Amino acid sequence: xxxxxxxxxxxxxxxxxxxxxxxxxxxxxxxxxxxxxxxxxxxxxxxxxxxxxxxxxxxxxxxxxxxxxxxxxxxxxxxxxxxxxxxxxxxxxxxxxxxxxxxxxxxxxxxxxxxxxxxxxxxxxxxxxxxxxxxxxxxxx
Numbered sequence: 527x528x529x530x531x532x533x534x535x536x537x538x539x540x541x542x543x544x545x546x547x548x549x550x551x552x553x554x555x556x557x558x559x560x561x562x563x564x565x566x567x568x569x570x571x572x573x574x575x576x577x578x579x580x581x582x583x584x585x586x587x588x589x590x591x592x593x594x595x596x597x598x599x600x601x602x603x604x605x606x607x608x609x610x611x612x613x614x615x616x617x618x619x620x621x622x623x624x625x626x627x628x629x630x631x632x633x634x635x636x637x638x639x640x641x642x643x644x645x646x647x648x649x650x651x652x653x654x655x656x657x658x659x660x661x662x663x664x665x666x667x
Contacts, residue, residue, distance in 0.1 A: 527631050528555045528618045528648070529594075531587050537665035538633045539594065543601055551604040553625060554591045557614040558584050584609070615651035622658050630660045 527542065529535045542552060588609060595605035610617050622630055632649050653660050 527552055528557065528614070528652075529591065530614075530648075531556065531583065531590065532635075534635055534665045535633050536594065538631050538663045539598075541661070541663055542631060543598070543603070548602070552595075552598055552606075553621075553627070554595055554598075554605060554607045555618065555621060556587050556591060556607075556609045557617040558587075558609070558611045559614060560611055614648045615655070618648070618652050619656055622656070627658060630656060630658055631663070632660065633663045633665045635665075 527538060529538075542550075588607065591607040591609070595607050598605035608621065610621070618630065630652060632652065634649050635647070649660075649662055653662065
């Protein structure tokens with residue numbers, strides 16, 4: 527279950543909780559995009575500030591995912607947390623294959639137009655490339 531730290535991404539949880547918990551194992555998975563590398567190799571103040579913000583965001587993700595895992599465990603669902611850094615779609619697909627998962631569950635963010643063009647869609651990439659079943663949920667806004 528890839529989660530990007532947003533409330534929208536967590537709206538997939540009620541769907542998972544409705545499944546039969548007996549034998550259900552869930553991996554709460556977050557992939558942090560890598561910090562862009564400067565072409566010149568020179569670190570500027572803006573890069574340092576963005577890296578500090580990124581590290582702060584990463585530090586906040588783990589406790590949130592751990593709290594969600596505890597909530598799932600109270601429902602007799604085995605839940606683990608994984609956090610990686612890299613290309614989100616690539617890491618989701620590679621980890622799903624390595625872990626032998628049966629289903630990838632994700633919420634869509636509903637981007638369209640220019641936002642979709644510029645940012646693309648991790649969900650779309652996963653759906654198009656995954657040999658594993660993918661369940662997508664359109665979150666309530």
